[in-house]
Amino acid sequence: MEKVIGQAVTRVEDGRLLTGQGKYIDDIGTPANTAHIAILRSTYPHAKIISIDTSEALKLRGVKGIVTGKDILPYVQPFSVGVSAPVKYYPMAIDKVRYVGEPVAVVVAKNRYIAEDALEKIKVVYESLTPIVDIEKSLEEDAPLLHEHIGSNIANHRTFHYGKVDEAFEEADRIVKHKFHFPKYSATPVETYGMIAQYEESSNQYTIHANFHGPFVIQSVMAGALKIPSNRLRIIVPKDIGGSYGIKAGTYPYIVLCAVVSRMVGCPVKWIEDRQEHLSASSSGTDRVTYIEAAVKEDGKVLGLKMKLIDNVGAYIRAPEPACLYRTHANSTGAYDIPNLMIDAYAIMTNKLPTGLIRGYGGQELYFPLERIMQEIAHQLQLDPADVLRRNLIKKEQFPYQTASGGIYDSGDYEKGFELALDMGNYKEIEQKREDARQRGKLFGVGLACIVEPSGSNMGYITIALTPEERASSLPKSGCAEAATISMDPMGCVNVRISTTPSGQGHETVSAQIVSDVLGIPREQINVVAELDTSTSAWSIASGSYSSRFASLGSSAVFYAAHKVRKKLIKIAAYHLQADEDDLTIENGSIVSKKDPSIKYSMKRAAGSAHWNPLSLPDGMEPGIYETYYYTAKVAEPPDENDLVNSSVTYGFVADMVTVEVDPDTGEVQIIDYFTVHDAGKLLNPLIVDGQIYGGLVHGLGGAMYEELAYDEKGQFLTGSFMDYLCPTAPEIPNITIKHIETPSPLTPLGAKGLGEGNTMSAPAVIANAVNDALKPYGVMIDTLPLSPNRIWNLLNQAKEKKGANQV
């Protein structure tokens, strides 16, 4: 049978999704007597709650109950979080609101229409407090405090020194430095959050159906907040999730809220978040201020980096934050060989929506300043930016490469990837294009970026938020375990159960491909079950759909679980055939002798024996065929006492070249071409791979050009609809050309690495580099996003005014 791993096979998921038979959270049906929830939310960024009057609302026909923050206190405690600052984060405001959109009261009613009628009748009296939204101002002495008992707005602060930073800066010919600001933006899956919660008093158990996709470490965070044993919180994830890109990890405060409300009102409850709620109060990426300094030699070689990172985690720090600061810790120096590194990392709180996972998590915040400063180094030294990147790229022979901060890059050929990108974009001919554009009155620019794409997070990396001393006092954390279960029923049919809770990445398809190859069964005959049930599935604290972990970890678990089944089948056959196990293999549904193909035993019969005739099995063998494999990579070790940590398992590579034209009159930017080269190791399904890359790239393009969760200086939220929160649509997409090189990972059994987040990380940087290059004649510096025409026009205008002033 033809091998299907690595083939661009079409997806098994598509049939149901194209005919309206998908099973998303809002499609799965509800228990009898389920009521619907609407949430009253704060209209103030920062205020004390003086009183809440629900009496009029309760009078409405169809309203079953209303729950306020104070009401839930007997049933919940604050969510635990991985920092030492004692932040009390509840799923609903208790006595103070800290961001616009924070839940203040929950109405339970017969349907959503009535629930919203009741919202209008609730009267809340607030006493407004001074809000703070600016990252750096939040650190000032007299800044308003969000959490008075903490004494500052700092949730986490750590400083790291790797190598000989001071010496590098002394040795340098030049220090190139700048401050960058990466804005707050989101992912906005077209399906919003949704859940059905039911409390059963007799067993004190909560059962939740939700489009939560992990990390499942948060299951215990939720159980802790609900003050119940973790096996009394059963979370069931439906077969289909309508996109997430990380954001749906943030469903968990609402899961706890709905759970408690179900208990208090005494009926199952359903909540489907609406779009305004999603934009204002779900979760978002983290906005960051970065001060970056590079110590460079005249030839462009970077000797060392200093970075001060200030992450704005919003009104409350909540799991998995401050992970945005640390997810990319091991790859802080990107694709470059920079042995000396200093990082001063802060997570601070302001009156904005709390943050969480989002595609690229930490990568875009890191690479925007890093890749911008690489270009700036070239500008200041009057070198070709391509040459500066070449000078600093890690060389092929350096792999596995240990980074300054403890990362172990498993494999790669960065120079080859980068040169391929330059060839694709015809970099040598770029000056001609610049001239052509000039003739048409346009400014042409080219941007380059090289980034490392981490995947498969090490569960230990987040503990780097604590000092080595603080870490020493608790259980060390490591690994990145993922589980898969494969069973063969009495008729020899295969079910595969995965715990990677996909939201469109095609895990069912790729799992079927892998199992097909290992067991020699046509993939169409394999049933893959992607629903996850924390009470019955095999899962780990690392399970879930984040950090591109399927290709590196999920697929490995499936691969090894399939091998366990294979081994058992061969064992059974060997016993019955009285043959040597090593001589047997699987071919076309049979277990066959390699030496003499006439000796064979059908797989169906082997499976049948295991179920129908267990007494015929070899001594000591368990009946049935139901094999689970937990896979973890050995390289995911806990951080050491010097704060060295390998924060991810595999590290892919992305090289981008982008060309743009800017209209100097209106400031409009047109992206002409986007060339991108990926090395994600062995590709499991190229069709799905390219789909992931296009999606991730366009999300990155959105961050570069359009998307921002905007607040005014008083903390009012301004982008509460899709008319103001601008997602890229089809006409905004430039020509995109993708090419691959495949340097297999030595760490994973299939040689695959994660992918799909790389261009989300690189696009903001490379597009900004291209636009900055176009505006080079004006001497402007792009240091924030998105690149709206107004922003570009302002920069051009300021430059013209400056020029004018200089001439005078």
Added chain:
Amino acid sequence: MNGEGSLTLEAGLQQSWDILLDPNVLQKCIMGCNKLTQVEENKYKAELAIGIAAVKGKYESTIEIADIENLKSYKLIVKGEGGPGNVEATGVIHLEHQDENQTLLSYTYEAEVGGKVAMVGQRMLSGVAKLIIQDFFKKFGKELKNIEKSA
């Protein structure tokens, strides 16, 4: 949002001042104000229906007159809570004697709008706020004229 403006009132200083502080006149001039009840000195409760065309929200509001400097200036503080969100607006109103029949009124305002209106209506918010405030003074000017006529 903030802004400023000025207009010439066709009345003397004293008369302008008296009328500016008259709650009946306030009620007539504030857009969508159906009822104004005094709760304490210089503090009123009102139900306001503010908005434009079909986009209107009802707000339960307090209107407060503060920092009174007789015949010179005062501060008007309007706070409202309603379905579409909350409004907090502060206006400082100055009067300046021109001649017996003319008084120069100048004002500055700061308005904060929160909740749904700000979240989805930011595109027109500052324009509409300006409009509502201009409407207030326009009506006020008219009121003065009417009183003049009837006097």
Added chain:
Amino acid sequence: MTVHEVEVKINGKTYKEEVESRMLLSDFLRETCGLTGTHVGCEHGVCGACTVIVNDSAVRSCLMFAVQVDGQEMQTVEGLAQNGQLNSLQKNFVECHGLQCGFCTPGILMSTTDYLKKHSTPCKKDIQDMLSGHLCRCTGYDGIVKAIEKTVEDQKINI
């Protein structure tokens, strides 16, 4: 009047129901008729996930009230495949990887179905313009555009 009788033909089948005036057509389809293939993504007419065909015209079902379709004919994603066979547009979405999570897909299929009926030979730019009324956060639109282009080609061959 706040409650109304509605009789509407959807995918060839007649539904007779009683609805409140304010019930959105999208909720009516999903909750009253059980046609959950039509998805709801923004309820303010931007994302396009809820797009259905009403009287030969692709429209947002979140921007109509159920009471407004009384006596009309509709088509939803459930009506595209015939006898269990995907139609050529659906097949091309499979071939070209035009969907990932699949949530925005039904709306896009309905828009495209209506559009291709009225425009037999759209160019890539036309297709992109038509798609501007839909948000897809998974695919970057590449697979979607290719699937529609391929369907246009297939139709040319069939003519």
Added chain:
Amino acid sequence: MKPAKFDYYCPKTVDEALTLLEESGFDGKIIAGGQSLVPIMNMRLSTPDCLIDINRLQDLDFIDYEEGLVKIGTLTRQNRVETSDLIRQHIGLLSEAVPFIGHVQTRNRGTIGGSLVHADPTAEIPLALMTMGGSVHIASTDEVRTVNAEDFFVTYLTTDVMPTELLTEIHIPIWEGRVGYSFQEISRRHGDFALVASACQLSVDDQNRISNARLVLGGVESVPLLVTEANELLQGERLTDSLLDKVASIVSKVIEPESDLHASADYRRHLAQSLAKRTLQEAYVKAGR
């Protein structure tokens, strides 16, 4: 996001609709395509007590040619306007403006009259109506009155149509002679509300001197702004660079744009000048052909 309760009426004739309007007074609201109204109802920013649905008034769905005039029924869907040969031939500016409105799917439902009465300050159809010098018919149980575009738009989302009235038809004059027009706008994305929009229609004599010009800007005021001063200046002139600069400085002087998230007042002022020049130039070139 679910709308508040309302009573719904679906009149079968214009007279019935007008009677219903009169009976409901300030509490009634007409729904045509609903593409602007329903979003704000779903957000509960608009909570009419009574909705009068005019979608069954087929008499109001028409595009007719009359001597020197194109008449369009208020219920005519925007996509029909967009694809109408009659409109393209006689009042082409409208054909050029409509594709900028939202998206195919919203134009399938959205109506020409609905867009006019909604009167968004950046909307395309109001801008086009003003540029071409059109007028509208407004009916009530008492009378049908005609209002010129100049008098129709009052302020943000507000027109001269009273709560008991119904806009029934739109009349757009067909300009005589050598006519050129242009419609341009700058928006963040395809189909978004314009940051600034500009429309220009003009006619020239056989010497290429401008005999009549109407330049209108959107997004810079609460209503579409007819730049009268510029139009007067252009009268009898050939378009030159210095004339364009003069128009731009007039534009800058007469507008008072607001700032929002997507564009500052200064940027809007700049765009207004640029777009005024661009549309004027394009219209002039087209007229001269």
